[in-house]
Amino acid sequence: MTAVEAIFLWTTVALYAATVVGSLAGSIFKSWRAETAAGASFPAAVALHLGAAIARWIATGHAPVVYVYENSLAGSLFIAAIFLALAWKIPATRKALPVVAALVLLLLGNGITSPQRLAPLEPPFRSGWLVLHVTFAWLAFGSYLISAVIAAVYLRGVRRASGAAPGDRLNLLDDVSGRLIAFGFAADTVMIASGALWAHGLWGRYWGWDPVETWSLVSWLIYGVNLHLRFTLGWRGPRAAWLAVLSVLGIIITFFGIQFVSDVHTELL
Amino acid sequence: MSSPAALDVAAPPAGHALGRGLLLRPLRILASRRTAVMAMTLMAGILALASLVPAGASTTDSAGASARVGPWIARHLRPREIAASPFFLVLPGFLFLAIAVSVFQRVKLHLRHIRSGAFREMERFRSERDLVLPGNAARVEDELRGTLRRAHWRLGGAESGVVRARMGSAGFGGSILFHVGLLLLLLGVGVSARTRVSGEIVVTEGFAAPLERSSFVGLEGAERVGRLHGLSLGIRDFVAEFSRSATPVDLSVLLSVMRDGKRLGEEQVRVNQPLSWDGFQMTLNRYGFAPAVVAVDPGAGVRLDAVGVLRLLPPGRRDALPLDGGGELGVKLYPDFAMKDGEPGSRSPALRNPFLAFDWIDAGGRGVASGLVAAGGAATVGGYTVRFPAVSYWCSFLVTRDRGVWLLILGSLAAALGLALRIGYPDRTIRAECAPDPQGTRLRLCASTRFFPALHEEWLDRLVIRLQEGVRRG
Numbered sequence: 001m002t003a004v005e006a007i008f009l010w011t012t013v014a015l016y017a018a019t020v021v022g023s024l025a026g027s028i029f030k031s032w033r034a035e036t037a038a039g040a041s042f043p044a045a046v047a048l049h050l051g052a053a054i055a056r057w058i059a060t061g062h063a064p065v066v067y068v069y070e071n072s073l074a075g076s077l078f079i080a081a082i083f084l085a086l087a088w089k090i091p092a093t094r095k096a097l098p099v100v101a102a103l104v105l106l107l108l109g110n111g112i113t114s115p116q117r118l119a120p121l122e123p124p125f126r127s128g129w130l131v132l133h134v135t136f137a138w139l140a141f142g143s144y145l146i147s148a149v150i151a152a153v154y155l156r157g158v159r160r161a162s163g164a165a166p167g168d169r170l171n172l173l174d175d176v177s178g179r180l181i182a183f184g185f186a187a188d189t190v191m192i193a194s195g196a197l198w199a200h201g202l203w204g205r206y207w208g209w210d211p212v213e214t215w216s217l218v219s220w221l222i223y224g225v226n227l228h229l230r231f232t233l234g235w236r237g238p239r240a241a242w243l244a245v246l247s248v249l250g251i252i253i254t255f256f257g258i259q260f261v262s263d264v265h266t267e268l269l
Numbered sequence: 270m271s272s273p274a275a276l277d278v279a280a281p282p283a284g285h286a287l288g289r290g291l292l293l294r295p296l297r298i299l300a301s302r303r304t305a306v307m308a309m310t311l312m313a314g315i316l317a318l319a320s321l322v323p324a325g326a327s328t329t330d331s332a333g334a335s336a337r338v339g340p341w342i343a344r345h346l347r348p349r350e351i352a353a354s355p356f357f358l359v360l361p362g363f364l365f366l367a368i369a370v371s372v373f374q375r376v377k378l379h380l381r382h383i384r385s386g387a388f389r390e391m392e393r394f395r396s397e398r399d400l401v402l403p404g405n406a407a408r409v410e411d412e413l414r415g416t417l418r419r420a421h422w423r424l425g426g427a428e429s430g431v432v433r434a435r436m437g438s439a440g441f442g443g444s445i446l447f448h449v450g451l452l453l454l455l456l457g458v459g460v461s462a463r464t465r466v467s468g469e470i471v472v473t474e475g476f477a478a479p480l481e482r483s484s485f486v487g488l489e490g491a492e493r494v495g496r497l498h499g500l501s502l503g504i505r506d507f508v509a510e511f512s513r514s515a516t517p518v519d520l521s522v523l524l525s526v527m528r529d530g531k532r533l534g535e536e537q538v539r540v541n542q543p544l545s546w547d548g549f550q551m552t553l554n555r556y557g558f559a560p561a562v563v564a565v566d567p568g569a570g571v572r573l574d575a576v577g578v579l580r581l582l583p584p585g586r587r588d589a590l591p592l593d594g595g596g597e598l599g600v601k602l603y604p605d606f607a608m609k610d611g612e613p614g615s616r617s618p619a620l621r622n623p624f625l626a627f628d629w630i631d632a633g634g635r636g637v638a639s640g641l642v643a644a645g646g647a648a649t650v651g652g653y654t655v656r657f658p659a660v661s662y663w664c665s666f667l668v669t670r671d672r673g674v675w676l677l678i679l680g681s682l683a684a685a686l687g688l689a690l691r692i693g694y695p696d697r698t699i700r701a702e703c704a705p706d707p708q709g710t711r712l713r714l715c716a717s718t719r720f721f722p723a724l725h726e727e728w729l730d731r732l733v734i735r736l737q738e739g740v741r742r743g
Contacts, residue, residue, distance in 0.1 A: 120512045124541065221312055228309075
């Protein structure tokens, strides 16, 4: 990577780490200062993270969305940005900050441990569908992931309430989790559709049942079931939250499990 | 605090003319969301399990996964095979029927409701606010109507002192549009399965490849390639561009469609930029080198005079070209030849300094000659001569036709737009009563929503604040 990108990236990593440490310290030791510092370092980290992605874009001449490092760089940025927007609009979700920051750090770390060669786009990626497909992929997966984290925070709150009815703040977290799933599902639909149309132009077929495609469909079905259970069959509260937490396993397998198989889709990644 | 209204959304609403009876019971099951949820869960579970069957398990490698997994499982339980099996196809077929019945019933109910003129009452979750605002009842009512109108609510009812409003028609339309999109997608998949043509054809520069069944590799839908008979493909000016790090950045070729040697059309084709011809799509898939090779034995017999179609192989692997009269010529092309640590190698994949390495194997399987020959040159080893006049490229094209893809495009657009409308316009109703109060006007607000009750509470609080500000300004 270039020197500019390295500076942005490592500062970003340091700030995310500070966010995690500050949030945990604030939570465990009830330190208002630590929490405030964490709350300030997260937006700064996101801004520098964006700088790293832009630096990468300039250096390679293409959007940073191919290969493990760039995918992790862009994906973690999406997750962080979605959460930042959510936390700004709905303060009750800020309780999820330590977990989200830790997940972003993990994803970024996964990328940093991969080769970071500056490579031009190979012919299969030279398509207008690339940015659309990957953008909606990360919008979907970011939303699902944050939904799961917020559902987990909800479950922790319910457990602490020890059997009493959840208060307004917890109910709000439940709703936000559901809303994120709905948004993620819409983005997921666009991702799958754009991927299929891209595949049709690239491989002459829009669906080939390779592991990535299969698991994308499995994840889409899982979240379709999620939405039906929530919105038409009235699931709310702890069981809906557990559903959100467990459903994210499908996404994790789609994104990380595919690295252990070899197929036409993964060779491009 | 919201309270859930007593409404079982899984069962048809009261008064719905489904009726009872054995004939209508299957319709009820089809329209049930619970059944749809079960079908989707089953599909997801089966596909997830099928994806765990190891890839390559259907090969004959006895040391590989097939020895552990079992040949039958490996051949029949991968996702592609599962998805094509009639037993699995029952699930999407069932989903198709379920969605169609559900959409029909929902639209029928909705139209009946519109025709009745009644204003739908409360949704599942209700919230109430009781507040006193300055100003007379008419003023407060006007302000409330204006606020709701600006927020795209549909106002209804003309009862004095009562304001009714509803949001969500666009959301309902979006939900229907999404499910219609799914129907189109499922229909598209069925059309694809029945009409799809797919095969790979190899075309070498300087040679026309006839679009006959026998020319294709892995042809699906062979009975549907009749339209291509009599046509042939030709290529010229293949260009492979590489970056400094030897990463391919562009592959392009001029692909022409010909009949009886006459060019009917020609277009530059790239990866991601296929040629469309008479409903067929020709996609650039792979490429390789096609060296012209002449092999002459010590008796001056020409054992080979052909253009080889070489695979792009890893180091150490060679292609074999059969020789007339038995034996074979093992060849490997180095596109940008250079010696590396005393071994022949290639600086890059670009065709800059092509050399051909050969191994002449006689009919008895003995190696009789080995050597290296530069493009345009010849090499003689022990009386065996190999000439390498020129090198060109071959390309393989995926020739496909899929009539279902248009349904896929329409279905995707409908589904995406439908979801956006559904999420953006949730179902909500408001019923407000204004009554005179010594301090102004007493406003009793009852708002309901089908989804997200806690967010709805926050929205209601914001509405009250906007209303209070509006009344104060007025």
